[in-house]
Amino acid sequence: MSTAPMRSGTRALVPALMFVALVVAAVGSLGTPLVTSVATTFHVSLDSAQWTLTIALLSGAVATPVLGRLGAGPHRRATILATLAIVVVGSALTVLPLPFAWLLVGRAAQGVGLGLTALLMGVARDHLPEERSAATIALISVVSIIGAGVGYPLAALLAEFGGLRTAYGLGLLVTALALLTAWRSVPAAPAGRSARVNVAGAIVLAGALFLALFLAGERSLWSRHLAVAVTLAVVAVLLLGLWTTSELRSRTPLVDVRAVRHPAVAGANIAMFVGGSGMYLLLTLITRYAQTPPGAGYGFGLTTFAAGLVLVPFSVLGFVAGRLTPRVRERIDGPLLLAGSAAVVGCGFVVFATARSGLAELLVAMGVLGLGVGSFSAAMPGVILAVTPTSETSSAMSFNYVVRSVGYSLGSAIGGLVLAAGTATGRLLPDDDAYTTAALVGIAAMVITAMTGLALARRRTPGTGPTAAPDGVPVGAPGRGRSSRTGS
Structure with missing residues (x-):
């Protein structure tokens, strides 16, 4: 690859990564300002409407480690594009005049996009110069949080003047643009890597995270059915312990x-x-x-x-x-x-x-x-x-x-x-x-x-030099990761 194309690709890559990170964060937070509108539009309780936010957070938490493992392998670009395609489909489900259950399915699909942040950081670390990659990774981390502050007022404004479907329509538009941006700008992962997903570990982790987030979201359970809440909490802890043991023994751990x-x-x-x-x-x-x-x-x-x-x-x-x-x-x-x-x-x-x-x-x-x-x-x-x-x-x-x-x-x-x-x-x-x-x-x-x-x-x-990474190569040492940065 010549120097000129590499520099041109680098200039396009940074704003592309920022845009995708902002979109998935903003779309994932769309449930927050729209809970009341969902309750009135679909004639459900506020507790039920709250699941339009909870289910997105849950699917994002479950998808994140799986996507992270896939992103460590040679198919990172395909993983990013496939995930964004799922988010686009989910966004379409939130716009179409379908029953409430399909809205929850759409929100769950949108939440999967929350797991892309770590993959975008991996792209930056592999394909940008050392100094620029550190700044870009920091901004991706920030954008993934402040995206809620961007999506909240926009969604609320559209819901107030155009209705619930119009607000969710914004999500469909920006996710489609994010997919197009990623398709044009995100390079392939460096060659020579492999990554397998520990399916059993993913299922156990999904169960533990579901219980943890369910217990955090269902506050009435703690006040009305304390024994049930405590039992579920114990099961969640046991599942996390089982998952940790499985990961330590697995040759292809999820984390x-x-x-x-x-x-x-x-x-x-x-x-x-x-x-x-x-x-x-x-x-x-x-x-x-x-x-x-x-x-x-x-x-x-x-x-x-x-x-x-x-x-x-x-x-x-x-x-x-x-x-x-x-x-x-x-x-x-x-x-x-x-x-x-x-x-x-x-x-x-x-x-x-x-x-x-x-x-x-x-x-x-x-x-x-x-x-x-x-x-x-x-x-x-x-x-x-x-x-x-x-x-x-x-x-x-x-x-x-x-x-x-x-x-x-x-x-x-x-x-x-x-x-x-x-x-x-x-x-x-x-x-x-x-x-x-x-x-x-x-x-x-x-x-x-x-x-x-x-x-x-x-x-x-202080003064001991670069910090040693688990692979034995000190961070910041000359040549660290350079062979992987040239591949695209």
């Missing part, structure tokens, strides 16, 4: 569990789980508070569209933080950035806990959250990939995104449980103090996350 046990990777995943719970908790608290009618004694009674605009500072400042983080990493180590980002999110909780009488204060809290989430998301891949072989990029990051999905679900569940506990008998809305209690829980989560980052930073010995 390289031995690499996950590396202190840096394990610590980063703990930080992602706890930190993700706290970050999503604050996001849901602010959105719900803004939409609460003033008759409750607090809140601003914003419409779905107006509440979506509250997410704009989150998306804008999150993107800015994501762009700046790779430069900051040249001076500050990744684990310290994770700790600092957790502290910033903690400040957002403090703002929300102490000052929320005006809409401007909610916007400030959302902006602070965006700064923290953007820098946290941009720093996370660097911490994990610093000790991960190039060929295992997709697999390692896919596991991290499964952890993130479960953490987000847990954060949503915690918020619901705390607010439910703060709702007086006979009232529909929680007391204002319940939001303060939930914010204190979030502050505790961010303290744990910051301490985890600091513990990781203390394990790093």
